[in-house]
Amino acid sequence: MSSSRSRTIRNVGAGVAFLMPNLLGFLVFTLVPLVFSMVLAFSNWDLKLHNQYKNNSIHFIGLDNFIRLINEPNFWKFLGNTLYLMLLMPFAIAASLIAAILLSKDLRGGSRRMWATLLLTAIMVGSLLLLMATGQGRSGMVIMMASLVASIFIGGALGGQTVYRTLFYIPNFTAGVATMLLWKHLFNPQSGPINSVLRGPLVSLTDVVRQSPSSLIQSGLWVSAGLIALGAWFGLRRLRKAWSDGDYGSNAVILSAVFLILPAVLAIFWSPVPLVGWVTLAATVCVTLWQLVIAIRGRDFHGRPWDGVGSSLMTATSLMSLQLVVLGLGIACYHLPAMAAVSDGLTPPNWLTDYDWAKPAMMLMGFWGAIGSNNMLLYLAALTNVPQELYEAADIDGATRLGKFWNITWPQLAPTTFFIVVMGVISGLQGGFEQARVMTQGGPAGSTTTLSYMIYSQGFEIGRLGYASAVSWMLFAMVLVITLFNWKFGNKYVND
Amino acid sequence: MSTTNTIQPGQSTEPASIPPDAAEMEKLLNRPPADRRRSRALKNYFSVSLLHLVLGAISLVMVLPFVWMLLTSIKPLGEVGSTNWIPSTVDTVQKAGVPVPRNYVDVFDYNNPDINHRGIQFARFYWNSIFVAAWATFLQVMTSAMAAYSFARLKWPGRDRMFLLYLSTMMLPGLVMMIPNFQIMISMGLVDTFTGLIVPAAFSAFGTFLMRQFMLSIPQSLDEAAEIDGAGKWRLFWDIILPLSRPGLITLTIFTFMGNYNSFFWPLVMLRSEAKYTLPIGLLFFDSSQGQATHLLMAAVTMSVVPMIVLFVLLQKYLVKGIQLGAVKG
Numbered sequence A: 001m002s003s004s005r006s007r008t009i010r011n012v013g014a015g016v017a018f019l020m021p022n023l024l025g026f027l028v029f030t031l032v033p034l035v036f037s038m039v040l041a042f043s044n045w046d047l048k049l050h051n052q053y054k055n056n057s058i059h060f061i062g063l064d065n066f067i068r069l070i071n072e073p074n075f076w077k078f079l080g081n082t083l084y085l086m087l088l089m090p091f092a093i094a095a096s097l098i099a100a101i102l103l104s105k106d107l108r109g110g111s112r113r114m115w116a117t118l119l120l121t122a123i124m125v126g127s128l129l130l131l132m133a134t135g136q137g138r139s140g141m142v143i144m145m146a147s148l149v150a151s152i153f154i155g156g157a158l159g160g161q162t163v164y165r166t167l168f169y170i171p172n173f174t175a176g177v178a179t180m181l182l183w184k185h186l187f188n189p190q191s192g193p194i195n196s197v198l199r200g201p202l203v204s205l206t207d208v209v210r211q212s213p214s215s216l217i218q219s220g221l222w223v224s225a226g227l228i229a230l231g232a233w234f235g236l237r238r239l240r241k242a243w244s245d246g247d248y249g250s251n252a253v254i255l256s257a258v259f260l261i262l263p264a265v266l267a268i269f270w271s272p273v274p275l276v277g278w279v280t281l282a283a284t285v286c287v288t289l290w291q292l293v294i295a296i297r298g299r300d301f302h303g304r305p306w307d308g309v310g311s312s313l314m315t316a317t318s319l320m321s322l323q324l325v326v327l328g329l330g331i332a333c334y335h336l337p338a339m340a341a342v343s344d345g346l347t348p349p350n351w352l353t354d355y356d357w358a359k360p361a362m363m364l365m366g367f368w369g370a371i372g373s374n375n376m377l378l379y380l381a382a383l384t385n386v387p388q389e390l391y392e393a394a395d396i397d398g399a400t401r402l403g404k405f406w407n408i409t410w411p412q413l414a415p416t417t418f419f420i421v422v423m424g425v426i427s428g429l430q431g432g433f434e435q436a437r438v439m440t441q442g443g444p445a446g447s448t449t450t451l452s453y454m455i456y457s458q459g460f461e462i463g464r465l466g467y468a469s470a471v472s473w474m475l476f477a478m479v480l481v482i483t484l485f486n487w488k489f490g491n492k493y494v495n496d
Numbered sequence B: 001m002s003t004t005n006t007i008q009p010g011q012s013t014e015p016a017s018i019p020p021d022a023a024e025m026e027k028l029l030n031r032p033p034a035d036r037r038r039s040r041a042l043k044n045y046f047s048v049s050l051l052h053l054v055l056g057a058i059s060l061v062m063v064l065p066f067v068w069m070l071l072t073s074i075k076p077l078g079e080v081g082s083t084n085w086i087p088s089t090v091d092t093v094q095k096a097g098v099p100v101p102r103n104y105v106d107v108f109d110y111n112n113p114d115i116n117h118r119g120i121q122f123a124r125f126y127w128n129s130i131f132v133a134a135w136a137t138f139l140q141v142m143t144s145a146m147a148a149y150s151f152a153r154l155k156w157p158g159r160d161r162m163f164l165l166y167l168s169t170m171m172l173p174g175l176v177m178m179i180p181n182f183q184i185m186i187s188m189g190l191v192d193t194f195t196g197l198i199v200p201a202a203f204s205a206f207g208t209f210l211m212r213q214f215m216l217s218i219p220q221s222l223d224e225a226a227e228i229d230g231a232g233k234w235r236l237f238w239d240i241i242l243p244l245s246r247p248g249l250i251t252l253t254i255f256t257f258m259g260n261y262n263s264f265f266w267p268l269v270m271l272r273s274e275a276k277y278t279l280p281i282g283l284l285f286f287d288s289s290q291g292q293a294t295h296l297l298m299a300a301v302t303m304s305v306v307p308m309i310v311l312f313v314l315l316q317k318y319l320v321k322g323i324q325l326g327a328v329k330g
Helices: A002-041 A064-070 A073-086 A088-104 A112-134 A139-159 A161-173 A177-186 A193-211 A214-218 A220-245 A250-270 A274-297 A309-341 A358-371 A374-384 A388-396 A401-430 A433-440 A451-462 A465-495 B002-007 B020-029 B034-073 B102-108 B122-153 B159-169 B174-188 B194-202 B205-216 B221-228 B233-244 B246-262 B265-270 B279-289 B294-326
Strands: B092-095 B098-101
Touching (some): A002 A465, A002 B233, A073 A088, A073 A401, A088 A309, A220 A250, A374 A401, A388 A401, A433 B265, A451 B174, A465 B174, B034 B294, B092 B102, B102 B122, B122 B159, B122 B233, B122 B246, B122 B294, B194 B265, B205 B246, B246 B294, B279 B294
16 A cells, blocks of 8 residues: 555656656746736837836736737738738648648559559650750750759659658748858849749730730639639539538538538629629529528438538638639630730739739749648558448449548548648747748738737837737637637537 | 557547458459459559659759759859759869868858858858757757646646746737847847847747647556556656657757757847858848849858758658647647
């Protein structure tokens, strides 16, 4: 009895002793700051008012910081910027999923002979390009590109998945100030390679636009309106089916439907021809009502209100991003003839120094890094865990590739996707500081300032510690909502 | 990739397989006729070639920015904006009998007032980064491994609740803690010191979590055997558990080192004197003070990116494993 008791005490002692170094750090650098930050958020601590020259008292001001924050238009603008940059997420996740699926295919193709053939093909492509190059002026460039392509192919044929995976992952691994500086110079409007590549095609595009009737090109806006309504129809139909099957609850469906209708509403504000926006909205509303009628005429809904909310929101927001991109393209089509009519014709954008292009430029860089990200590795691991029997059974049923993807792969990957999305939203809300600080300093005119950059500039540059803490707690509240959402629905979703 | 699953405790990855002879039988029965087999092989050839083509194209997109970076880093300034990526001439300097591109020498040569009038101490930044990252990594791996040992192998009341508390802090946005932490650093007089960079980085909930995952997979019987032999808790930790969790240690070491090597926010607010700048801060400083010298900047960027790429290619096995394991339960 006494020996077992002393053993327990010894165990507790050892347990605490081993934990102690980490626990101390945890207390000093996590728990204390957390409480401290909470207090700060309700104080008026500002280094401009409280320093060695001016000694105004620091006192509690209640919710003043938060009220000021909510009334500050910049806060909403920066929140908008943060959300804008997060529109990249569905595309990034889709890209990393596609990359993972491609990588998980058997690249060897079975026979050794085919392997050799592939290698020969790669070498032939390379040498053909080499021969072509010898006759031309800028031979060095072509030779370089050809040998680069050939070496990638040879590496891929020899190393298979590992080589491609390594190449895909490198941008993510090296991500940081160095790569951002690299991209800053790639985006340079005058000396950057991106614009020097774009210039040629844009000249020919200018000619095409000038020669064709402008109404034809401007009708792209109408096409985009149709596509937006079509997207809404597709999404709503999916929602309706899952709703009747009892997979999604009614609240989940309503919430997701809002996201699907949102682009049509935005079209009214953004479209240069208001009529297009109204027609889009009308079409979307018709589609919604139509699906609603079908749903109500069908059987009763046995799902609980919040069933499948994660999955339905994921689908809806992805479709929404797609719709928004289509809308943007449509608006671009409308403005294209006017832009081409200028004496310079179409010119490549100024990227980081242009108010409208700075965010897309950052998203482009983000996309480059996101294809081969950790998400791809997670998907790769998840793909190996999908039971092979499911595919074999589907093969016997004569399922198509696409059918197999939607009915087997996608549902099997759902837990991984959910994890990736939740993590992505949490880090997306906090993101954007580094690239803004390195590439644009939050500019031009605050177009790339995200919430995290706002915290930095308010807290560390201006010195409004209380106010910056209030911003960080707003951010925290948003992250908390997502985390709670994850706890409440994540497990259920994963277990389904 | 299949090796990743072996670490996860209590998870069988072996699919229920048919006995080999039965599988063989099935293969024979399902064998397509000869002509169909050939067309299938041909289709396979095309699809595999197509697959390589797509994967190769994506790889090319991934690599091209780095190719531009490398080529620009050896160019003279006048050719930076040229559509031809290849430099017409590469200016080299003999260093210890080896020709080195001039730009790389210039980046390091901070005594040369013509190029580097503000005296950027690139070699210094390099050293600072490695110094800080190495110390932070060593400390973090040690504290994490110890805490993980306590969470995974020792039994004490309240342990699991404590671990849950650790886990939940992983969800906290780090930004919330930045301002108070900075005030703590001011009050401790650690602003603009390496200690101020290293100490907050020495503790991590993620590291503890990752190490715990690894240590859970080590059989419990080892502890009992060691205890019977009269080994204390520390000896058990140091001589048995730690060596057995080597893959985890390596993974965490790489993660932490890379994280600290790339760390930006904290050094940016903490460091004041140029002599203490780490590489990311130094690069930023380089860019803002001589933004026109793209060729030199690219040499500097290359110098900071290439070690990472080499490290990654060498150690990717551990990294991939670690990332996949770290996400098993977020």
